[in-house]
Amino acid sequence: MNEYSDIEAAGLQFLEDGGECGALIAARDWSTSLGDPRRWPQSLKTATSLLLRSPVPIVMLWGEDGIMLYNDAYSMFAGGRHPELLGSKVREGWPEVADFNDNVMKIGLAGGTLQYSDQELTLYRHGRPEQVWMNLDYSPVIDESGKPAGVLAIVVETTERVAAEHALRERESRLRFFDELGQATRALADPFEIMAVTARMLGQHMHASVCAYADMDEDEDGFTIRGDWAAPGSKSIVGKYKLVDFGDRAVTELHAGRPLITRDTLTELGPEEGEGLLSLGLKATVCMPFIKxxxxxxxxAVHQAAPRNWTDADLALISEATERSWAYIERTRSEAFLRESESRFRNMADNSPMMVWVTDPTGFCNYLNRRWYEYTGQEEGEGEGFGWLxxxxxxxxxxxxxAFVSANAEQRDYRVEFRLRRADGSYRWVIDAAAARVGADGTFLGYIGSVFDIDERREAEERLAFHEEQLRLAIDAAEIGLWDVDLLQDTLYWPPRLKQMFGIDPDVPVSMADFYNGLHPDDRETTLAAFQTALDPALRALYDVEYRTIGKEDGVVRWVAAKGRGFFDEQGRCIRALxxxxxxxxxxxAEQHQRLLIDELSHRAKNLLAIVQSVAHQTFRGEGSPDEMRKAFEGRIGALGAAHSVLTQQKWESAPVRQIICDTVFAVASNLNRLNLDGPELTLSPKTAVSLAMAIHELATNALKYGALSNDSGTVEVAWSTAANRLRFEWRERGGPPVEAPERRGFGSRMIERGLSAELGGTVKIHFEPQGVVCIVDAPLPESGN
Structure with a gap:
């Protein structure tokens, strides 16, 4: 049985579909708190059933003790306190906010409601304190008597959003501060003036008690606080000191380049080690070292006269201010040496057609050339610091x-594309790029960067995208399928058209197994060998194959022509194939049909040549003069040609008997007036038609030379009929010279009697009757006739 069937069997149907928490409630022993769940009041069952099915984090606090019942969404919020939190008393379950929950219980059980937006609390969900923010809605749960018996709380954590908003505000505040600091110190040349302004502005911005700056002696122990800023009620600490007087921790941290940080000097350092700071009235401090x-x-250093919980943002601000301040000092000390080269650089940059900018190591932009201001329309100096943004x-x-801040922090090359406002108010796409500058000692010096207008290039890219779309449409029109194999991820892309070639539905996902399994068995080996050759880094051959597929879903056999290439990385691995x-x-x-036609033509040509060869052999082997034999040969070839003409007209399917007779006799006698035909419409197969035409030619030639067509009055009667699935064909000559049987049979007679009878599978007889030659054919009706 599963947990739901167990719940149903236990009579706890109201916990069904309650997820993990529903199962935990069903399995828990409630005898010491709420009692047997089967006997819970209906109001409690109903409320529990509703909250368990909700996707929103909900917890119910039942009774005076606030026994906790919650759903799976709330268990995620509870973190490491789940599942022990389930069934506990709310004041004990969340002891760090017991007072807050005590007020909730008093208000809720009195019938009141509470609502908090972005309520900040400190919770121990994972064994450590966490600052969390939540939207909380509390409402009473009414029991059967109509009185509040519990409190229902909807808990939506907003920590991530609130933290992001805080971070955004802190970032904006930091940017504004440094922008203002940059403007205040821009015109200053004296290092101590820069430090005095920085100390004052930093101390005021952070609401500190004292902000001081010092330089170290050569022995790196003694130091002199040259100046400071002190808030009203705090005293100046300018003077000469020794680092060792401020304790071992100060010596260790600062010499290691790490800040000395105390949030409560007395508690963290103790009265002895903290004596140096405490004697100056400094109960919290952040001292930032500058290592060169x-x-x-x-x-x-930034000091506070009372304990202070310095935040990460505080520390980052002090650190950055320290770095910026001493960078300013380093800059002013070296200005005398750089003034001439800077003048040359500015002259070159100001006359450059591109926008040029320079930053210090902190990312502070301290120069923008004339082209920048002409292009953007900013006032001279407005773009310095972070004003360019x-x-x-x-x-x-x-x-x-x-992009800039992260690149500067990592001291790496910087490149980004964005839209920049021109002086006329329009925006155009630009590339802002710079290579990191590094000094001879490896120190990061900042950037010298440039800005290029690439609006036309972006337009070209859009046109390219348009042309690519045109190409896609052309590919679709040409019914071409594109394929893409990612060999690193082992994925295959097929568009619907290519899936169709493998008999796969367009919406079905595919893999290389579909390609392998879809190949026809007879083509699989050669196709896969060609594919592997294309992927071989040593060969890198063009993948160009034709293969058959067997449709995965429809079983249809299709032919596919595929081409492609492998793409290789710097190590020579094939990472992709397209x-x-x-x-x-x-x-x-069509090719198969064409081959059949060619084979048929070849077969017919061979048969024709064989017939011509046989006719030539028999003709020129006979008696008579060469001229007579030549004429006989030409006549027989002409008859053969006439028969082929008839068959060509009929697409070599069958030939009508009547047309064969007329065309063959006309070729011999050039006159059909004395030819009488009698017979039904009947067609013969190509081979039989050729044999019959040759026989009729011999009969007609003989009649013209010796028989009924040799005078002016003779006639030839040709009759054919079909009966009982047999063909009867008769050639009768009348009115010619008297006929006598020849002493021996010539080629024509032999061809008629033997060749035609063999072709028809029947009998063919020639009778030399006195009134004229008679040829009678009796044979089964050819299957191709009608």
Missing amino acids: AGKLTALM KAVHPDDLSTAEK GTAIEITDRKK
């Missing part, structure tokens, strides 16, 4: 900023 060439060179299209701002396929079944059928 591996040596501790300078410090910047103001000219970026709002929809591309996040992408451009993220190609086309087209169904050529109709073409193959």
Whole structure:
């Protein structure tokens, strides 16, 4: 039995379809809290059944103790406290927010409702404190007496969204701060003025007590606080100090290039090690080191007169401000040496047709050339710092900023495309790119970058996409199927047209197994060998094959012509194969029909040559002069040609008897006035028709020379009939010279009696009667006749 049948058997149908939590409720011993679930009040059963089926996280707090019943969605919210949390008392289950839940129970059991939006709480869901935000809706659950018996809570965690909003606000605040700091220090040349302004603005921005800056002595122990900013009520700490007086932790962390951070100096360092800070009234501190060439060179510190929980954003801001400040100082100290080269660079950049920009190592843009300002219409200096982002299209701002900030943080080359506002207010696509600058000692120096207008290129890409669509339409019109094999992922792409070639429905997914299994057994070996040759890095052959497929779903045999190539990576591996396929079944059928026609033509040509050879042999072997034999041969060939003409007109399917007789006799006598025909419409097979034509030619030639057609009054009667599925054919000559039987039979007589009888499978007799020659044919009716 499954869990649902178990629930039903136990009489707990209200827990059916309740997921994991429904099963846990059914299996739990409730004797010490809510009692046997089968005897729960109907209001509790109904509420439990509803919350278990809800996809939204819901928990019900039942009774004065707030016994917890919840669904699978809430169990995900509970994290590591599930499943022990199920059935527990809410104040004990969530002890860190017991007071909050105590208020919820008081309000809910009194019939009131509560609603919280983005409520912040600290929970221990996984054994550690977590700041979470939630949308909470509490409402009472009414029992059978009409009084509140429990509280139903809908819990939707919004931590991710709220954290993202906080991060966005912090980022915006940070950007504004550094933009303002950049503007305030841009015109300053004295290092101490830069540090004084930085300390003041950073301390005010962070609402700190004291913000100070110092430089280290050569021994990296003594240091001098050159200046500071102190909030009202706090005192200046300018003076000379030794690092060792601030404890071992300060020495270790700062010399390692790590910040010294205390959130509660007395608690974390103790009264002895923390004496140096505590004596100055500093109960929380962040001291950032500045390391140059591996040596501790300078410090910047932010202090608080009371304990403070520094956030990651606080630490990042102080760290960045420290780096920026000392970068400013380094810049001003080297300006004298760089002034001449900078002047040359600016002259070159300002006269360049492209937009050029420069940043320091922190990512602060300290120069944009004249072309930038002409192009964007920004005021001189407006684009420095992070002001250049103001000219970026709002929809591309996040992408451009993220690409630059991440590249700068990783000190790698930078490249991104975005839309940039021109002076006329229109936006055009540009490429912003730069290579990371590195000093002789490997120090990252920032970027010198350029911006190119690529709007025309983007238009060209769109046109290319249009042409690609045209190509796709052309491929569709040509009924070509494209195929793509990803050999690394072992995936196969077939469009519906190609699936059809393998008898597969368009919506059915395919794999290489469908290709292998769909090949005709007789073609599989050669096709797969060709495919493997195309994938072989040593050969890289063109995949060009024709093969048959057997439809997976319809069993239909189809012919397919496929072409393609393999694509190889730098290591020589074939990573992909692309190609086309087209169904050529109709073409193959046409080729097969053409081969049959050619074979038939060849067969007929051979038969014709054999007949010609036999006629020539018999004719020129006989008696008579060469001229007579030549004329006899030409006549017989003419009869053969006439028969072939008739058959050609009939597409070599059958030949009418009447037309064979008329055409053959006319070729000999050039006159059909003395020819009398009597017989039904009857057609003969090609082979029989040729034999009959040859026989009639011999009879007509003999009649013209010696018989009824040799004078002006003789006639020839030709009759044919069919009866009892037999053919009777008669040739009778009348009115010619008296006939005498020859002493021996010539070629013509032999051909008629032997050849025609063999062809028809019957008897053929020639009678030399005094009144004229008679030829009688009696044979089974040929199957091809009608």
